[in-house]
Amino acid sequence: MPGLVVFGRRWAIGSDDFVLPGAFELFVRLVWWIGILVLYTVHKGQFNCPGGGLLHSYLLGLLILLASIICALSALVYISMQGTISNPGPRKSLPKILYTRLLLYFPEFVWAVVGAVWVSDNSVQCEKTVINGVIGTVIASWIIIVFTILGVVIVFDPLGGKKTFYLPDGVSRNLESSQSGQLLYNVKSSATRVWEKRIRLLCCCIVQDDDHRVAFTSIAELFRNYFSDTDLVPSDIAAGLILLHQEQDKMENCPKEPEEVLCHSPSSLVSDDLDVELENAAHYMLFAAAAYGWPYYVYTNPYTALCKLNGDCCRNRPTDSEITGSDRYNFHFGSILKITGLQYRDFIHISFHNKIYEIPFFVALDHKKEAIVVAVRGTLSFEDILTDLSADCEDLTLEEVLENGFVHKGITQAANYIYRKLINDGILNQAFTIAPEYKLVIVGHSLGGGTASILAIMLRNSFPTLRCYAFSPPGGLLSKSLADYTKHFIVSVIVGKDLVARLSMPNMEDLKRRIVRIVANCNRPKYQILLRGCWYEVFGGDPDDFPTELDGRNQEALTQPLLAEESLMVHRSPSYNALEEESHLNSPPQYPHLYLPGRIIHIVEECSSRRLCSSDIKYTARWSNETVFSSILISPKMITDHMPDVVLKALNSLSQEHGSCLSC
Secondary structure, X not given: OOOOXXXXXXXXXXXXXXXXXXXXXXXXXXXXXXXXXXXXHHOOOOOOOOOHXXXXXXXXXXXXXXXXXXXXXXXXXXXHOOOEOOEOHHHOOHHHHHHHHXXXXXXXXXXXXXXXXXXXXXXXXXXXXXXXXXXXXXXXXXXXXXXXXXXXXXXXXXXXXXXXXXXXXXXXXXOOOHHXXXXXXXXXXXXXXXXXXXXXXXXXXXXXXXXXXXXXXXXXXXXXXXXXXXXXXXXHHHHHHHHHHHHHHHHHHOOOOHHHHHOXXXXXXXXXXXXXHHHHHHHHHHHHHHOOOHHHHHHHOOOOHHHHHHHXXXXXXXXXXXXXXXXXXXXXXXXXHHHHOOXXXXXXXXXXXXXXXXXXXXXXXXXXXXXXXXXXXXXXXXXXXXXHHOOOEEEEEEOOOEEEEEEEHHXXXXXXXXXXXXXXXXXXHHHHHHOOXXXXXXXXXXXHHHHHHHHHHHHOOOXXXXXXXXXXXXXXXXXXXXXHHHHHOEEEEEEOOOOHHHOOHHHHHHHHHHHHHHHHOEOOOHHXXXXXXXXXXXXXXXXXXXXXXXXXXXXXXXXXXXXXXXHOEOOOOHHHHOOOHHHHHOOOOOOOOOEOOOEEEEEEEOOOXXXXXXXXXXXXXXXXXXXXXXXXXXXXXXXXXXXXXXHHHHHHHHHHHHHHHHHO
């Protein structure tokens, strides 16, 4: 629902967000009040000790204060339980109750100070039980006060005083007016500065230069554009994701149409091609995983990795001229040796240098496949995250091949950096001098997969036999023309419901639209959605059938937004409009559609289990197309399916299964 407005500003919390925290505090206050009541009743006639008079007044006042707080909390929780996310009408009296509850913090603060003074008074000589009870009361009071202050800081919206400028329709409809235009510009500038400060705070531990400052501003504008056109609080988004997940599971449980099943049954020729590519992918995924260095090796071998690295890594090391960047104690290179099984003499160049738009990679000779392998590391640092989030589009023109291709800006700059190193520094010339008959293969996972794909496009003219294997690359990478061009030499491997493979600005806008729609039209209170959703995610069961305003409406009516949905949209961003059919008659979208590179192998669990802990998983693989990944799927495995160890496990499972079938 729209953010709660109190004290003349908007806050990042809804009027229906006080149910769960309020109920928890109510339980604590009730137990506290009962404990103080028992303490007061048991020691009622024993306040004749020095300081006992003050103690008697303190306990009596505390009982009255706690009773008042319990009444206010009960009313707050009850009112917050009323209505739905998009129908805050039954909760219109909540701000008044909230003001009352906040006013009670002042006497509670005074009582906490009085209790602390009384406890610290050495002249008090009452029973130890009473003193310990007062000490517990004082500690509990201060803990609640501190957590309340922390909660206020968390839900504070720096733009709360200016967010209301987005709300009036007159501002957007009268942009010809210099006054309204200046007002809107000031609000947008303030929002960009707020996001930029947040990003700087998150990246405070890294050295910042001009490239970082440009990236901060670009990413801040990206976040501002994405979040400025909705009036949702974080709990609304959580409820929307829960509803989408359950709706998605209900759709998956429905029986498929016969035509849909037949379309996924490949011919024997395609199947043979798939088996070959799966075997190659399983082999080269080792190189892509090895590029992560010691973090991946320790993650996959938590009990023995450090001992093995300490014992072996310092004995095998190429000359210093072949390594750039920091590798303290040689852990990175030792891990690469362990994972790939290569010898130190097989490495042509290793770079651990890491800055924004400059990511680590290594070049090695793979004698098993007779290939020169360029392996690019995926996201592992704040600099890599900034490269990922620099999601503006950039032109990539290939002379005599393709014109006007769009690519992801940050990943393209990372590919340009590696391209310059490989060509200008003569690294590839050195490799082909040693092994002139070998082919060139470029691999990478996640950010490394996207960088490897664009690097392969850049090197394609010079190395026509080049092959590229991109494991779990970002979805918003290449324009349609470039994606089609890469089908001849790039293979992308996606596992399950991988989030990153579906990440693009149009897909994010589509997810936002779906969240707004399903949240606005659900007729259940938010606390019920969250509680039932948590139970469903942890313990499973059948998806809940939440009633919505969409029930009973015909298909034509479903294409029209409801009033509740429109109330959660402050204004429509250009990219949001791009999702509507009528947008083609207006202005072009701000973010064009970008796709995965090359041919796509989609690996899914044969008997898919929604639960995170599942043993003896079997996988199936099939050729897929980019349209399958045009929507973000909500699942507990949307993150784990992206992890390199999961991708490697799936590929090894399929490769071993194919090998056993051949032996039979």
